[in-house]
Amino acid sequence: MSSCFALSSAQQGLWYAQHLDPSNPIFNTAHYADIQSPLDVSLFTQAVNRVLEQADVLRLRLCIQDDMAQQCFDGPQPVLEVHTACSTAEEALAHMRADQQQALDLRYDSAARFILFVLNTHHFIFYMRVHHLAADGYAMNLLETRILQHYLALTEDKPCPAPLSSIHDVLADDQRYLHSPKYQKDRNFWLEQLQPDLDVASLASTTALSAPTFLAHHQPVSTQWSQKLLQFCATHQYPWPDVLTLLSAVYIARHTGQYDSVFGVPYMGRMGNQSALAIATVMNVAPLPLQIDEQLSVPDFLHQGMGALMHTRRHGRYRSEQLRRDLGLLGEMRRLHGPLINILPFDTPYDQTPLHATSHVLCAGPVEDLNITFRAGTQAQG
Structure with missing residues (x-):
């Protein structure tokens, strides 16, 4: 039986907003990189999957009882999908938009999806979609940066970066703040x-x-x-x-x-x-x-x-x-x-690599x- 954990204070507001509007896909953050240079697909796949194994939050699954949500991290492990059916960037973009615009029910659906579209030997599109409950904009950038660091480690024999921290560290730190004098001091300041x-x-x-x-x-x-x-x-x-x-x-x-x-x-x-x-x-x-x-x-x-x-x-x-x-x-x-x-x-993750790529944001979450x-x-x- 998997352990369940309370949502963090950052997650609670997002879950409540999604709960009020469950068919809205705006909570799916989605980025893609248009890579126009040679890429070793096998090594890139290894790099992506290494990082996804470290990011335990990507296995997030919601448990809802009496309109209260908790989270477990026993969902399916996401892995990189390699798609070769698309021959143009327009076809790949249509596929990405269709995926991003599907509202997720995290009781049953995977919180994340990663696809590499192979258009030809010098043109690739790398797509990342993660529900906002699992990743914010900083986390999306960190994911992509770590993936590229592992790819360079595999292709150029460079050292691997330090492993990612666990979501459990984040949840523990959130609880420490909520029960600290700093929390009350911050509240008093704003009031x-x-x-x-x-x-x-x-x-x-x-x-x-x-x-x-x-x-x-x-x-x-x-x-x-x-x-x-x-x-x-x-x-x-x-x-x-x-x-x-x-x-x-x-x-x-x-x-x-x-x-x-x-x-x-x-x-x-x-x-x-x-x-x-x-x-x-x-x-x-x-x-x-x-x-x-x-x-x-x-x-x-x-x-x-x-x-x-x-x-x-x-x-x-x-x-x-x-x-x-x-x-x-x-x-x-x-x-x-x-x-x-x-x-x-800050630079985009690709600025520190030999890959020629442009980064794009399909969705960054709700806009008030x-x-x-x-x-x-x-x-x-x-």
Whole structure:
């Protein structure tokens, strides 16, 4: 008989949202890499399966009794599927979209699927789909990074990376936090900072349940603009991800007319604990309250805003779902924050390999409002 474990605080809100909307596939996170260079399929398969064996959360199975969910890790072990029937990227993409858009019942369905589409000897597509209960964006990146490290270890006789941490380490760390003085300190901070009648910036006047799909627009940032940003940050000794976050908040405020508002920023919650090397869902969306004064100079505004970012990160582990309950924001789909501003200041996993590949996100999970995401280019130069 397999042991069952309580959901982590990060998983509980996701499960409840899925429970309310069980036919919605938006909880399937899905990425793919378009690889246009030679690939040793046998060694790549070995590399993928090595990592999947270490990621015990991918065997997640839900046990539901009296509308309460627990999790076991005795589901089928996922392995890489190699598909050779597709001859074009368009065919492979249609196959991936069809898979991602199937809602999963984790009492019976596997939480993860991995496919390598072999289009020809120099063109491959690697697809990863994992339910959000098992992996967040950081975990998806970690999975792919570890797979490529193992592939290089096999093809170039390099040492294998350290093994991944277990989901059980993450669950234990979550319990330690929930019963620590830090948890109460974080809660008290947010209850002092935010009020139940808080005003949040949004480009929409109403709220709605997350749709099964989302609209996305990709816009490259010019090299000239990136260089100006980096030069400004170097001159004033500002971290460029923080500057982008704060300038994005001003952009939203100018469009909404709400200059005293709350924005959303990701809090990874992994530094300094076992989850840094674990496949799991840990990330929180923390509120960032800002009072934007257009009369301030840019350096003065950034100095003020970075203080707010520092406080948000210091207390960002306290779950936004719990904070909504604390503030009584559950009724009428009331928001805790407006648009999410997400900065990804790291290279894609393929930038550190000889493989020529472009990474794509099919689905990153539910979208409550507008998400603005900046992804760094090669070597994180903007």
